Amino acid sequence: MPARTTAAAALAASSLLAAALSAGCSGAASSADPAKPAGAPPLTKAQAERVLASFTQAADRAGRGLDRRSLHAIETDPQLTMDVAALRLRRAVKQPAAKLQFSETTFYIPRLTGYPQWFAAGAVTGRDKQALRHAMLFTRAKAGAPWLLAADPHPGEASLSKVALDPDGYATPVTPDAKGLAVAPGKLPAAHAALLTEGPRAAGTSVLAEGPQTTETYKALKRGEKTLAGRGVTLSSRFSAAPYTVYALRTKDRGALVWYVLKQNEAYSSTRPGRLTVSGDLVGLAPTRAARTRLDTTVLVQYLATVPPKGQATVTGMYRKAVNVR
Known part of the structure; x- marks a missing residue:
């Protein structure tokens, strides 16, 4: 979060690839009908506001002080690994993060029956053309444990406004294997990974709609590979489902809003050093x-991603970060 970078290039020789990629659940969950709430909310809206306020203060100090170690007290993976890498970049280029401030905050707190507990928060940083939406997801491993930021994709639209709330203002979680949807939330990572690796004709990928983060990204990757080949660089790229929990909330149309993570492994090679x-x-x-x-x-x-009861899932937000080089 405080270390977020908008750098478009992963390599000087492959800026097209990174630009193409940047264009663009818990066991306690229940798939119950919002009108028939199950479980209890893990915290109130006022408590969620305090969680976000405390996080903001600590994240601001970490970003402006380029202190990646302090992130361990306020974040967990995958967000932690990604933001530590982003802070390493900022330290290398000597560019501290700007002051962190959130506006237009909204909270989506599901009724849960066990741990880990979690809730989502929508917010905006920046103003006007520099405004950036956030779909933050906070988790708590056990009673008394701190609330940690686990994910923060950037929705291209106000996706969180689609989440259904019960008469008391609480949301309903959706299990990874939930029925009655165009695709079960837990199957989204594998389908998305197959599409980005093998293309939209790969088995199981028809559950995803065309768009900047699906078919257009795959096409851009293929174009990038050809461009690199013309420069004497060979690239192979493979996506897979990352080993993180898939979280989902029921939407007003009886669909689901889903958070999930992919891992991309890229291998670049050239016979000429310096390329x-x-x-x-x-x-x-x-x-x-x-x-x-x-x-x-x-x-x-x-x-x-938003998943309707019928049709295709649409990817509406993302956050991408290189975390390791070998």
Whole structure:
């Protein structure tokens, strides 16, 4: 969060790929009808506001002080790994984060029956053309444990406004294996990974609608591979479902709003040293001046998707960050 970077390039030779990618649940959950609430909310709206306020203060200090160690007290994976990498980039380029301030905050607190507990918060940072929406997800592992930011994809629209609330203002969680949807939330990561790796004709990918984060990203990756080949660089890229919990909330149309994470593994190779350089999003993760003929990178991508009862799921938000270079 405080370390978020908008750098478009992962490598000088592959800025097209990163630009293409950036264009653009808990066991306690229940798939009960919103009119028939089950479980109890883990906290009140006032308490959620205090959680966000405390996080904002600590994250602001970490970002402005380039202190990635302090993130361990306020975040958990995948957000922690991604923001630590982003702070390493900021430290490398000597660019502290701007003051962190949220506006237009909304809270979506599900009724739960056990741990881990979680809730979502919508907010906006920046103003006018610089405004950026957030779909933050906070989790708590057990009673007395701190609330930690686990995910924060950036929705391209006010996706959270679609979440259904019961008469008391609380949301309803949806299980990863929930029935009655175009696709079960837990199956989204594998379908999305297959589409980005093998294309929209791959088995199981028809559950996803065309769009910037699905079919257009795949096409851009293929174009990027051809561009790199013309420069003497070979690229192979593979996506897989990352080992993180899938979270979902019931929407007003009886669908679901889903948070999930993919891992992207890229392998760049060239017979000529110097063709591959560490720059853009990879800065801070590896030495920049070493001559090399191969680069293997690991990228985490958080997604937010809306799943209707029938039809296709639409990916509405993302946050992408390279987290490792070898």
